[in-house]
Amino acid sequence: MLWALSVTDNAVMLVDCAGRVTLANAATRALAERVESGAAPEYLLNLLPKDAWTLACQSGSWHGDITTPSGVLLAIALHHDEQAGPAGHAGMVRSFVTFDDLSARNGRERELQLRHDELQNTYRRLAGTQEQLLQSEKMASIGQLAAGVAHEINNPIGYVHSNLGTLQEYIGALFALVEAHEAALQSADPAACREEVRGKRDRLDIDFIIGDLPKLLAESREGIERVTKIVHDLKDFSHTGRDEAMRPSDLHRGLESTLNIVWNDLKYKVRLEKHYGELPLVECHQSEINQVLMNLLINAGQAITERGSIVIATGAESGEAWISIADSGCGISPDALQRIFEPFYTTKPIGRGTGLGLAIAYSIVAKHHGRIEVTSTPGAGSAFRVVLPVVQPRDAEGA
Ligand SMILES: Nc1ncnc2c1ncn2[C@@H]1O[C@H](COP(=O)(O)OP(=O)(O)O)[C@@H](O)[C@H]1O
Ligand SMILES: [Mg+2]
Structure with missing residues (x-):
């Protein structure tokens, strides 16, 4: 038991029936010295309020927090053994007192909290860096593919462009035919113009145009859809989703x-x-x-x-x-x-x-x-x- 008191980091003191310190372990001596330079362990005992002893006698123990004149906050526990012997009798251990330096503990907790906050900040920064790395690697890969993607987009854009040129010609021809029809309708004898209109229709190759137009439009729509899809897929990639x-x-x-x-x-x-x-x-x-x-x-x-x-x-x-x-x-x-x-x-x-x-x-x-x-x-x-x-x-x- 005594050996245990000498090695523990907790400040422990034994007090006899006469109120004298019979044993103060090394932690108690160090604490007394820290609280008041040159102070003996008894100094700590004297910090206890008078009624602490009375209350401990009645209920077996007393607990309280005390601030020393030097400003150190101590949690003190006093355990009293009524059976140990009559009060005032020296030599018999009657009380067991422990001191806990809350100021130091609070300091340590603050320090721990600080370290914890620092670690969390570092973790957040690292997570951010990792996310950036992820993003830049993705962009680098897309960069490598950019020429290919550009080609994939250029191809459909190319034929949609050429289709638009053809469509313009077709529309010109169709307008010309509409005009011929209108002119015929407004003439004195529309039936006489029938041959002329039919000739114009053949020259403008309207039958071919009617067959080709839907194909041209479908192909152009497909081209635009392909470009839209590639752009959409690229957007899917650049999205972080973090x-x-x-x-x-x-x-x-x-x-x-x-x-x-x-x-x-x-x-x-x-x-x-x-x-x-x-x-x-x-x-x-x-x-x-x-x-x-x-x-x-x-x-x-x-x-x-x-x-x-x-x-x-x-x-x-x-x-x-x-x-x-x-x-x-x-x-x-x-x-x-x-x-x-x-x-x-x-x-x-x-x-x-x-x-x-x-x-x-x-x-x-x-x-x-x-x-x-x-x-x-x-x-x-x-x-x-x-x-x-x-x-x-x-x-x-x-x-
Ligand atoms: N499919 C594969 N066939 C052969 N080697 C591969 C293959 N995939 C990956 N590697 C090897 O693994 C290495 C690392 O791949 P990676 O991390 O994608 O980096 P990078 O492609 O930029 O070199 C490549 O340099 C290559 O030597
Ligand atoms: Mg690779």
């Missing part, structure tokens, strides 16, 4: 709009095969998952130098949905396979690779409580498989 909750999303739709954006970079060298299975709506940040798919598709395309194939397959089982993107490209050596998810690990020349694509894909998928599995055979190709839970664990969503 503060939004994850939403049940159609991963096939995400795949299609991602393919739309990367297609121009792939179409000349890649034969695309799709094996889409049945997918439920998957709870996710769609634009972030699109970013993952885009990175995998770009990598697959870059792994194929001459000609090759990319096979996209999807499916769902046991509460998980998966998308696999397999290419017949250069493959990844076992050594490199250990490192591909490291930030800034790249085997590509500057301007073509940032080394961030897979690192970011990994963190996005991890945030969604999913995983990315990779298998690769050097020289034969690689397969990346993204597995996501269909429903996010309830208490962890958005963590």
